[in-house]
Amino acid sequence: MARTLPDFESPPVIETVLGVEFSPLARFSIPHFGMFWQTIRADYPNFSVQPPLDPQIEGAGDGKPPKGPGVLIRILGHPPVRCWFINAKNTELVQLQSDRFLFNWRKIVGTEAYPHYDDHTRPVFCREWERFCSFLRDNELGQPQVRQCEITYVNHLEKGQGWQSLADMASIFPCWSGRMTGSFLPVPEAVEIGSGYQLPGGSGRLRITIQPAIRHTDQKEVLQLTLAVRGKPASGNTQDILKWLDLGREWIVRGFTDFTSEAMHKLWRRTV
Amino acid sequence: MAEECVVVKTAVQWYGVSPILSASPWMRQAFADLSELRQLKDNWDGYSSPAIESRVLEQAGRVLSALEVEDAPSLSISPVPGGGVQLEWQCAGRELEIEILPDCTLQFLAVFGGGMEEGVVPSPSIDVIRCLFEWLLEG
Amino acid sequence: MARTDDPSIADEDALWRRILAHRGWIVRASNGGFRPSSVAFLDNLNGEVSVHVARLTTKDLVLADYPDQSLAEILAHVPRSLGHVVAFDKKPNDLSHAVICPPPQIPNKRRKRDAREMAERARWILLQPQS
Numbered sequence: 001m002a003r004t005l006p007d008f009e010s011p012p013v014i015e016t017v018l019g020v021e022f023s024p025l026a027r028f029s030i031p032h033f034g035m036f037w038q039t040i041r042a043d044y045p046n047f048s049v050q051p052p053l054d055p056q057i058e059g060a061g062d063g064k065p066p067k068g069p070g071v072l073i074r075i076l077g078h079p080p081v082r083c084w085f086i087n088a089k090n091t092e093l094v095q096l097q098s099d100r101f102l103f104n105w106r107k108i109v110g111t112e113a114y115p116h117y118d119d120h121t122r123p124v125f126c127r128e129w130e131r132f133c134s135f136l137r138d139n140e141l142g143q144p145q146v147r148q149c150e151i152t153y154v155n156h157l158e159k160g161q162g163w164q165s166l167a168d169m170a171s172i173f174p175c176w177s178g179r180m181t182g183s184f185l186p187v188p189e190a191v192e193i194g195s196g197y198q199l200p201g202g203s204g205r206l207r208i209t210i211q212p213a214i215r216h217t218d219q220k221e222v223l224q225l226t227l228a229v230r231g232k233p234a235s236g237n238t239q240d241i242l243k244w245l246d247l248g249r250e251w252i253v254r255g256f257t258d259f260t261s262e263a264m265h266k267l268w269r270r271t272v
Numbered sequence: 273m274a275e276e277c278v279v280v281k282t283a284v285q286w287y288g289v290s291p292i293l294s295a296s297p298w299m300r301q302a303f304a305d306l307s308e309l310r311q312l313k314d315n316w317d318g319y320s321s322p323a324i325e326s327r328v329l330e331q332a333g334r335v336l337s338a339l340e341v342e343d344a345p346s347l348s349i350s351p352v353p354g355g356g357v358q359l360e361w362q363c364a365g366r367e368l369e370i371e372i373l374p375d376c377t378l379q380f381l382a383v384f385g386g387g388m389e390e391g392v393v394p395s396p397s398i399d400v401i402r403c404l405f406e407w408l409l410e411g
Numbered sequence: 412m413a414r415t416d417d418p419s420i421a422d423e424d425a426l427w428r429r430i431l432a433h434r435g436w437i438v439r440a441s442n443g444g445f446r447p448s449s450v451a452f453l454d455n456l457n458g459e460v461s462v463h464v465a466r467l468t469t470k471d472l473v474l475a476d477y478p479d480q481s482l483a484e485i486l487a488h489v490p491r492s493l494g495h496v497v498a499f500d501k502k503p504n505d506l507s508h509a510v511i512c513p514p515p516q517i518p519n520k521r522r523k524r525d526a527r528e529m530a531e532r533a534r535w536i537l538l539q540p541q542s
Contacts, residue, residue, distance in 0.1 A: 014287060015285060015286055015287050017284045017285070017286075019284065051398075053283070053284065090327070093286055095284070102284055104284070104285075104286045106286050106287055150284070152284060152285070154285055154287060156287075189292070189293070190291075190292045190293040192291075192293060211289075211291050211292075211293075212291070212292040212293070213289035213290055213291050213292055214289065214290045214292060214295060214300070214303045214333075215287065215288070215289050215333075216287075216288035216289060216290065216329070216330040216331075216332075216333030216334055216337070217287070217288070217326045217327075217329065217330040217333075218307070218310060218326065218329070219303040219304065219306045219307035219310070219329070219333065220307075221292070222289070224289055226285075305435075316431075317429075317431055318429065318476065318477055318480075319454075319461045320456065321456065322456075348434070348435045348438055348448065349435050350433060350435025350436055350448055350450045351431075351433065351435070351450070352450045352453050352455055353450070353453060353454045353455065353456065353460075354453070354454050354455025354456035354457075355455055355456075356453075356455045358435070358448070358449075358450045358453075360435070360438065360448060362438070362439060369449060369523065369527075371450075371453075371523065373455055374455050379522070379523060380523075381449070381523040381524060381527060383527065388523075388524045388527060390520075390521070390522070390523040390524050
């Protein structure tokens, strides 16, 4: 497929997440996790049980962080769990709880090519979402009342690849000058950046965060650059969800390209 | 097959990371020690032990990240024959061992004046890990 | 097939265990000295801990290919008192090789305690400087 958005041969993306948040399914309970797993088990043979995610509904136009963790009163009866259904290669994950459905792809070996959104991530998400909706219909569990969609790209900029210390931040992110009025402060120990951008027509918000971190798999020091878009699609039908995800993804790709320097684009081998 | 996985924070992200700003010196050293274990090749002990898998090291990283303390007692990180990792602390007469097995399950041993207690850390397990560590620090 | 205890290894026989030259494998003992970590007496492959029957070998032979490792000794009655089996597992080039096997019941609910106890009751034959 011809690429129209900026494209890179070796982007630093290490994980992508596509998801839907909906009103809690009143009749969805513990046994249904196992029943659903049976319908996808051939593709996701492994599972893990996790604490549930708190609601993260993006407030339209207020610029405030999404309504997230705080004192929450969970509706009684909704199972306080999240199930992970994991593929055999440990690269793809379906996350399910009574008010959330997510599909994750991640780079596990470190050298495999990034599976492009159009060619892989989008169609696989669509397949799994529709399998979930079919399961709900077949078991008379209702249909999701979609409140929000989300798409997240997690990028890891490894130390030693384009940067050696935080003194190099300005060469990675043009928006960070690193300049000070005086010369008292040393090179920062850590720099965390968070910025938000409204999508047109109130369709959502892009949040960009930068956080120096240590990656657990290999204990490498990285700059984690996360671009996350959350917002409400025109309706809860699959076509509108995909249309919204396409918009979110466009904002992520263009936002990533704007936010990072040309020097880094060269390192990542920009082709479009 | 159930894959045991400690989740440090409730987030959509799968990849585990520890923010550097909140990583105290002892935790940074611990991650450096874990990084050394990645260098071990097959038969590292001369008794046919396989190299330590990334997912085991990742699990160890998640356990460490669950311990949000600025100062921790002396920590020893060791490879376990057969491909596991053990975290071992000593603090004022108490000792805590948390072992990450090759299948990423967790077992612990608590040692105190009167004896020893061992068990399996159930999943999700952040609270249990934190409780064990709080017990250690109370010594 | 489960191993059976070998009476030709006497309770008083010394069993030697190589201790890896890794700082985590040698820890502070309660008496202020150093002891092997309990990991030295664990095995996640098949549960069998390799040792050498001291009377059938020498320190130099055991450490021939591992000059930086230390050597710890426990008497055969120690693992046996914990319900473990001690049996020969002779190799063509090492007739001293034996194994300490956990009790047959699965899972072994004393797995870590037993390893810790063996570590605490081990004594040094050779303690190398730690890396």
